[in-house]
Amino acid sequence: MTYEMFTSTGCARCKITKQYLKANDIPYVEHDFNGEGKEAFAGFYKANRKNIFRDQDGVEFPVFTDGNVIKQGVSIIIGHFASGDSLTGFISRSSLHGEWIDGFNVSDGNPDQAEGLLTVLSHLKKHNLKIQLNSYGPNADLLEKILKQGLGDRLIMEIKGPVGLYAALSGNKIDKEELIKSIRLANQFPEFELFTTITPLVRANGSVDFLTPEEIGETAKLIEEASHSKKNPYLLKVFDPETTDKDEFKSVESMATSSMFKYRTQARRYQVMTEIGNKET
Amino acid sequence: MTYPSVHPTGATIYNPDKCWNGYTLFNVRGYGALLVNMNGGEVKLWENMFGFPNKLLPGGYLLGSRGERNTKYGTQDMLDLVQVDWDGKVVWKFDEYEYIEDPGEDGRWMARQHHDYQREGNSVGYYTPGMDPKVDGGNTLILCHKNLENPQISDKKLLDDVIIEVNWEGDIVWEWVCSDHFEELGFSEEAKNAMCRHPAIRQNGGDWMHINSMSTLGPNKWHDAGDERFHPDNIIWDGRNTNISAIIDKKTGNIVWQIGPEFNATPELKKLGWIIGQHHAHMIPRGLPGEGNIMIFDNGGWGGYGAPNPGSPTGERNALRDYSRVIEIDPTTLEIIWQYGPAEAGLVQPMDANRFYSPFISSAQRLPNGNTLICEGSGGRLIEVTPEHEIVWEYINPYISMELPFNMVYRAYRVPYEWVPQLEKPEEQAIERVEIQNFRVPGAQQLGCSNKTPVEGTQESTEYGDNLCVAMTPE
Numbered sequence: 001m002t003y004e005m006f007t008s009t010g011c012a013r014c015k016i017t018k019q020y021l022k023a024n025d026i027p028y029v030e031h032d033f034n035g036e037g038k039e040a041f042a043g044f045y046k047a048n049r050k051n052i053f054r055d056q057d058g059v060e061f062p063v064f065t066d067g068n069v070i071k072q073g074v075s076i077i078i079g080h081f082a083s084g085d086s087l088t089g090f091i092s093r094s095s096l097h098g099e100w101i102d103g104f105n106v107s108d109g110n111p112d113q114a115e116g117l118l119t120v121l122s123h124l125k126k127h128n129l130k131i132q133l134n135s136y137g138p139n140a141d142l143l144e145k146i147l148k149q150g151l152g153d154r155l156i157m158e159i160k161g162p163v164g165l166y167a168a169l170s171g172n173k174i175d176k177e178e179l180i181k182s183i184r185l186a187n188q189f190p191e192f193e194l195f196t197t198i199t200p201l202v203r204a205n206g207s208v209d210f211l212t213p214e215e216i217g218e219t220a221k222l223i224e225e226a227s228h229s230k231k232n233p234y235l236l237k238v239f240d241p242e243t244t245d246k247d248e249f250k251s252v253e254s255m256a257t258s259s260m261f262k263y264r265t266q267a268r269r270y271q272v273m274t275e276i277g278n279k280e281t
Numbered sequence: 282m283t284y285p286s287v288h289p290t291g292a293t294i295y296n297p298d299k300c301w302n303g304y305t306l307f308n309v310r311g312y313g314a315l316l317v318n319m320n321g322g323e324v325k326l327w328e329n330m331f332g333f334p335n336k337l338l339p340g341g342y343l344l345g346s347r348g349e350r351n352t353k354y355g356t357q358d359m360l361d362l363v364q365v366d367w368d369g370k371v372v373w374k375f376d377e378y379e380y381i382e383d384p385g386e387d388g389r390w391m392a393r394q395h396h397d398y399q400r401e402g403n404s405v406g407y408y409t410p411g412m413d414p415k416v417d418g419g420n421t422l423i424l425c426h427k428n429l430e431n432p433q434i435s436d437k438k439l440l441d442d443v444i445i446e447v448n449w450e451g452d453i454v455w456e457w458v459c460s461d462h463f464e465e466l467g468f469s470e471e472a473k474n475a476m477c478r479h480p481a482i483r484q485n486g487g488d489w490m491h492i493n494s495m496s497t498l499g500p501n502k503w504h505d506a507g508d509e510r511f512h513p514d515n516i517i518w519d520g521r522n523t524n525i526s527a528i529i530d531k532k533t534g535n536i537v538w539q540i541g542p543e544f545n546a547t548p549e550l551k552k553l554g555w556i557i558g559q560h561h562a563h564m565i566p567r568g569l570p571g572e573g574n575i576m577i578f579d580n581g582g583w584g585g586y587g588a589p590n591p592g593s594p595t596g597e598r599n600a601l602r603d604y605s606r607v608i609e610i611d612p613t614t615l616e617i618i619w620q621y622g623p624a625e626a627g628l629v630q631p632m633d634a635n636r637f638y639s640p641f642i643s644s645a646q647r648l649p650n651g652n653t654l655i656c657e658g659s660g661g662r663l664i665e666v667t668p669e670h671e672i673v674w675e676y677i678n679p680y681i682s683m684e685l686p687f688n689m690v691y692r693a694y695r696v697p698y699e700w701v702p703q704l705e706k707p708e709e710q711a712i713e714r715v716e717i718q719n720f721r722v723p724g725a726q727q728l729g730c731s732n733k734t735p736v737e738g739t740q741e742s743t744e745y746g747d748n749l750c751v752a753m754t755p756e
């Protein structure tokens with residue numbers, strides 16, 4: 001099997017990827033988009049446009065293919081070679097550029113594949129990238145390993161809502177002790193931020209309505225209980241029906257920012273630094 | 282503004298027949314919220330109350346603050362906003378806007394209130410027939426500070442102005458952040474450039490706008506005629522550091538009416554003239570003479586951002602004027618309907634114009650009989666003037682602060698006697714204007730010379746006596 005990798009001159013993440021492949025004796029053919037590989041990439045892009053992410057800044061390099069599969073971005077490519085597709089959920093496309101890299105959700109992957117994620121993070125850290133992680137509570141033990149090994153520089157933790165509503169909000173129940181452990185660990189990262197999106201949910205009786213201010217107060221109280229602090233950076237985000245991945249909520253009317261104040265008031269009883277943030281992204 | 286080092290204080294002029302008689306409330310730094318009668322008698326003091334400003338409510342209730350944030354870390358941040366009764370007992374309180382932990386001090390909630398607030402029921406915070414503010418309920422609009430960053434304005438941390446609406450239970454139900462509307466304000470590139478580098482830096486951020494008054498419009502004839510810019514719920518404010526006075530739509534937050542920052546843009550603005558460092562811009566409420574017009578204490582002094590000039594090497598505070606004026610304008614035409622400035626005060630312009638001058642603070646209140654109560658703040662002088670510009674009441678604040686050695690008064694309000702049922706209506710004793718030529722302190726000798734010598738060839742008088750070093754205005 002012939003591996004091909006499209007790179008860009010001066011691309012630090014391309015160099016990091018190449019060093020991983022070299023260290024693991026993985027052969028590949030390189031096409032430099034800024035050099036001889038320009039036409040090769042143009043043809044490749046034209047044939048695979050829908051599988052290659054591109055935004056206003058252009059295409060993110062490196063882009064890798066084995067002839068069948070296309071992988072884009074340093075962490076996804078390294079993760080592919082470290083653990084095949086078993087890191088799905090843990091790793092996604094990074095939206096940050098420069099020294100910061102994100103796209104790592106500690107809670108979304110299979111905890112049995114934790115070593116694969118740690119391998120990827122270790123390699124990136126070795127090359128001085130700053131790593132931003134996401135969590136919403138599950139896989140607290142993995143989060144602890146990442147923290148202890150110094151593999152995370154910033155943790156963005158979403159607390160979906162009160163423990164009793166986690167199944168309705170995230171699709172999976174969570175053990176209260178695990179959620180508390182994750183919140184407590186979040187406090188120990190060099191930088192961290194907690195947030196909750198005021199989202200609609202299907203209630204036990206089948207009705208659909210938003211989280212209530214009292215439930216946000218309950219959530220803020222849980223943060224205080226877990227962190228033993230009232231002064232966490234806690235953000236309340238406005239639900240955006242246009243970006244939700246839940247089809248049943250796409251037609252729900254967005255909440256006016258003015259309606260958020262009563263949520264902030266409730267939350268501030270337990271988390272005094274609570275602020276209202278932008279719509280969820 | 283030009284005071285001799287010795288001068289009378291307290292009430293100095295009082296014509297009961299021409300005044301709209303009542304009590305006058307103002308805050309004295311380091312003393313408290315002081316209520317005086319028309320003869321200057323101190324009839325009530327809420328000791329050590331802060332007031333930015335103090336306002337009185339019917340029934341003898343007082344609004345104000347109980348303290349100020351350490352000025353090492355904050356700029357004019359009041360700790361709370363409270364309503365206290367006649368006996369000083371707190372009956373309403375708000376402080377939960379921001380949790381602050383200043384170095385060496387215990388963390389605590391702070392309102393960060395500054396300069397103004399309005400209790401529901403009354404649009405402007407002063408007596409208006411049929412428009413009493415609520416005393417046992419209702420929402421309160423509060424002007425607060427918030428620190429934030431906005432690279433459109435400056436790369437420096439900003440001390441921004443925020444208006445919040447708080448219900449009787451203390452919950453915030455509405456919020457407006459000034460810097461969110463920066464692009465609507467129409468600053469020139471020169472002004473943006475100066476502001477970017479020098480956004481009026483204070484202890485904890487660039488006080489780029491410095492809003493110092495905020496009130497609702499209340500019912501008015503313009504809105505009755507269909508002009509939605511003047512919806513009764515809309516809010517008027519002014520920013521002394523930009524020379525802008527504006528009205529925002531309460532529903533959208535957008536700016537729907539504005540004068541400043543430039544006053545050369547249209548013939549109407551040129552005729553109005555530059556408004557600089559202004560205070561207390563508000564719409565005269567329905568029920569008072571001049572209702573629907575906008576009254577502004579146009580301080581002069583310094584304000585605005587723009588091209589550098591000899592008085593402003595950096596372009597910050599680039600508009601300058603050394604006298605004040607109170608103007609009442611029609612907001613639809615910008616015509617000046619009434620004004621009180623140096624000329625109306627009988628002062629020779631420009632030579633003596635600075636005798637009516639407060640380069641900061643100050644206020645103006647329209648009274649039910651058409652008079653206007655003016656607080657010429659920096660000199661601590663309160664005057665009531667008739668529509669014809671006669672001073673019928675004058676009071677000089679006798680108290681000089683320990684911290685700031687002058688007798689400034691931020692703002693003053695006249696309230697009707699019936700708002701203070703705890704007191705019997707005081708005796709009103711006229712104070713005739715003293716003829717200052719014969720006004721002497723003990724030890725000073727009387728007017729006149731007993732040893733006069735005629736000089737041959739001198740003129741008895743000259744018709745050229747007004748020919749001074751500078752031209753008079755207008756000439």
